[in-house]
Amino acid sequence: MVGERASGNSGENGAMVVEDDDGGARESLDCGPEGPPQDERHKGAEPIQVGSKRRVVIPQRDYESKRQNFRFALIRMVNFRLISLDALRGEAREKWNLSQGVLMHPLEKGYVIFQFQCEGNKTTVWRRPPHRVGDQVIRFQYWKPEFNIQEKQSFTKLVWIRFPDLPLEYWHENVLLSIAKAVGCPVALDRQTRQGLLGYFARVLVEIDISGLAMRVEKVQVERFEPSTSQVYGFCQKVVYEDNVERCGHCKRVGHLISKCRLKKLDDEKQCAAEKLAEVPRAVYAVEDGVDSTRANSVDRLSPILEGN
Structure with a gap:
């Protein structure tokens, strides 16, 4: 190769x-009780x-x-x-x-x-x-060490995300990058966000997983301490993605729409099966011919007739 x-x-x-290029299969081996001496x-x-x-x-x-x-x-x-x-x-x-x-x-x-x-x-x-x-x-x-093409790989891409309506006192680079860590691996802020030129939304470039099992974070719980106290204050911050990757509204994963979601199909099948089990046939009792009317209410002399038969 x-x-x-x-x-x-x-x-x-x-x-x-x-x-x-070096190649070849690798196998994970037990290290044993002790490693070799430093020179070896x-x-x-x-x-x-x-x-x-x-x-x-x-x-x-x-x-x-x-x-x-x-x-x-x-x-x-x-x-x-x-x-x-x-x-x-x-x-x-x-x-x-x-x-x-x-x-x-x-x-x-x-x-x-x-x-x-x-x-x-x-x-x-x-x-x-x-x-x-x-x-x-x-x-x-x-690329990362021990990359193995036989293993299922996760794919990433760079995506700009927005934090709409974020108060300006949170527009510090370290604060914004900390919030962005909940979404992916933060890379940088855009120039307008860094300089505070626009107050509509903060914008951060992040590296996110776009493999089939990836789930996108739509909201982040941001918390801090009140000044000079130990009281915790928190709020929910919305996340907006600036890309056109298909995202399922059911499982929140990327790469497909809800119409092609296999998880939703399984959930629908389970719900349908549960509804069928819940539909237990009700019994309707009829008085047998020749029974004395004074004993018509006796449960022992009533014959059940199942609906649908």
């Missing part, structure tokens, strides 16, 4: 820079047999050195039926305006790691709106 650099500057002799952590150790497993300690310094190469990396799933890796490299070279280029490592299941050479390039690309390359929209997420 190889990673190819997409940059405005070619390597020597006009060749593209190519770098091998840096040079590794000989494999040993632990039960039915063969245990090996890798060189710690070499691992950390390789991990540092991905500290400015982003990751995204790409549909290669709609776009080629060459088209991605061309898009990065011509339109991303990168100062030091980017390495692209294709993985299985359509995942691609975009390994930037500096934090500035990574941040610039991350904060841009979703990239459209051909017929596909590319949205990035942060």
Whole structure:
């Protein structure tokens, strides 16, 4: 598996820079009672047999050195039926305006790691709106250590949120970022909010989860202490999202509407079943023929007739 650099500057002799990408399955192993001595952590150790497993300690310094190469990396799933890796490299070279280029490592299941050479390039690309390359929209997420394509991943995006009707005394950067933590990972305030130019709403850029299981926060309970007292004061703050992501009004999750909500369908089926069980047939009693009228009220001589029979 190889990673190819997409940059405005070619390597020597006009060749593209190519770098091998480490791959392979990983398995979580028991650490054992004690770790290896400090010197062995840096040079590794000989494999040993632990039960039915063969245990090996890798060189710690070499691992950390390789991990540092991905500290400015982003990751995204790409549909290669709609776009080629060459088209991605061309898009990065011509339109991303990168100062030091980017390495692209294709993985299985359509995942691609975009390994930037500096934090500035990574941040610039991350904060841009979703990239459209051909017929596909590319949205990035942060790469994290131990990323495994076999595990279900959660996808994030940057979204501007508003806090409408928030009193101006709460328009401090640290206060606003603290409130935004209830929604997602706060990134920054917009210029007008930071300078207090408009008092209609405070605006914060946050990173939020947009996977199928994500639930959006619509209200935040904000609390503080009354000045010079231990009395707690709180209020409910509304949250408004500035994006067009479909959100279900039933389960509050993103990615679908209420008309396609599987949870609502299950809830409706359960409610329908409960209503049917509640409809117990009522018994109507009729007096048997030939029974003395003076004994007509005797329950022992009444024959039940079920409705619907």
